[in-house]
Amino acid sequence: MSALSNAPLTFLSVLLFATGTLSAQSSSSLQTSISGSDMASASSASHAWYRITPASTPAGKKLSKSQLTNKNLASVPTLPQPGFYPADLVNHGGPVLTSAHQNPVYFDCPAGPTACWGNPTSFLTRLNNSAFIHLTDQYVGTTANYRYPVGSSVKINQTLQTNVLYLNDILTIVHAAATKLSVSNSYDNILHVFLPQGIDTCFDLTTICYSPDNQSSFRFCAYHASVFFNDIGHILFTVQPYQNVPGCQVASPSPNGLLVDSTASTLSHELIETITDPDLDAWWSDKSLIEQGEEIADICEPIGNGAGQFLDPTFIVGGKNYKIQLEYSNKFHGCTH
Numbered sequence: 001m002s003a004l005s006n007a008p009l010t011f012l013s014v015l016l017f018a019t020g021t022l023s024a025q026s027s028s029s030l031q032t033s034i035s036g037s038d039m040a041s042a043s044s045a046s047h048a049w050y051r052i053t054p055a056s057t058p059a060g061k062k063l064s065k066s067q068l069t070n071k072n073l074a075s076v077p078t079l080p081q082p083g084f085y086p087a088d089l090v091n092h093g094g095p096v097l098t099s100a101h102q103n104p105v106y107f108d109c110p111a112g113p114t115a116c117w118g119n120p121t122s123f124l125t126r127l128n129n130s131a132f133i134h135l136t137d138q139y140v141g142t143t144a145n146y147r148y149p150v151g152s153s154v155k156i157n158q159t160l161q162t163n164v165l166y167l168n169d170i171l172t173i174v175h176a177a178a179t180k181l182s183v184s185n186s187y188d189n190i191l192h193v194f195l196p197q198g199i200d201t202c203f204d205l206t207t208i209c210y211s212p213d214n215q216s217s218f219r220f221c222a223y224h225a226s227v228f229f230n231d232i233g234h235i236l237f238t239v240q241p242y243q244n245v246p247g248c249q250v251a252s253p254s255p256n257g258l259l260v261d262s263t264a265s266t267l268s269h270e271l272i273e274t275i276t277d278p279d280l281d282a283w284w285s286d287k288s289l290i291e292q293g294e295e296i297a298d299i300c301e302p303i304g305n306g307a308g309q310f311l312d313p314t315f316i317v318g319g320k321n322y323k324i325q326l327e328y329s330n331k332f333h334g335c336t337h
Helices: 036-043 113-117 118-129 133-138 165-179 259-274
Strands: 011-017 046-052 088-089 101-107 151-162 164-166 189-194 199-200 220-229 231-240 283-285 314-317 321-325 327-329 334-336
Touching: 011 133, 011 259, 046 165, 046 259, 046 314, 101 113, 101 118, 101 220, 113 118, 113 189, 113 220, 113 259, 118 314, 133 259, 165 220, 165 231, 165 314, 189 259, 199 327, 220 334, 259 283, 259 321, 321 327
Parallel strands: 101 151, 101 189, 164 199, 189 231
Antiparallel strands: 011 151, 046 220, 088 283, 220 231, 314 321, 327 334
16 A cells, blocks of 8 residues: 555565474575566555554654554553553454464575574574463463474565665565565465564655664564555564664663563563554553553563663573563563573
């Protein structure tokens, strides 16, 4: 849909390579280029809903609730009754993900995902094997193990005219990757789009961006979203810009270094919100004017220090210590791991 962004698409040439999962004996290598149909599908897409994670920056702290998402909330909060926990999430009836494959989409990083993002595939694998991911059980209605495995990944290398990607550009990446992965009309896959250091992304021309090089518009760190393409249908995705910058990174000291843990903290935030609120109409808080509209991870986003770093706790995820944020549990009525 043309209203998604007034900015022109910036793609010049693109190569995609799909790789196998961690457990695969060998990885297939597929090569293609972004086509005009990818761009056309992005421009004509409908129902592209998103919710952003605010950055710990002066601009991010000024965001209003209405600027965090482009989807109107379905209800108005009422005062809680005695004995109620105002921050508890409320089920608004939308779908949730009882299981799904995660497909990393590595954008424009010839050095590889470990160098650019600290090996997010390893973290996602540990998270899928952890007790932490079972915080979602109470919201999705299953206790089964290993529900969110890492599937095939896509690597994208390209030349850009600018360092700023707008929503139509992101949707073009998502469409090309989903097509290469043969994902269509699905709640069974989540595409994680990783952007390298130096690439900004915005929802408009000047004011709501991930833009460490422009502090006046640097308002968010990442987001999760769903989109309906006219040809391949419903697709779920997250957008993960480079997190090891003041405004998005975790504070030192960090057990795995700031690159690994900053990536992991934001990635777990967006993944768990996708699981519990994929289309922004499932689980979110609706009993408090303070938390109203906030999702499972938003409620527990930690405060930042004077350097714009998040004060995340350290705990074990899949047998390894990570410094990442907690998530909200209705069972415990608080943020927990």
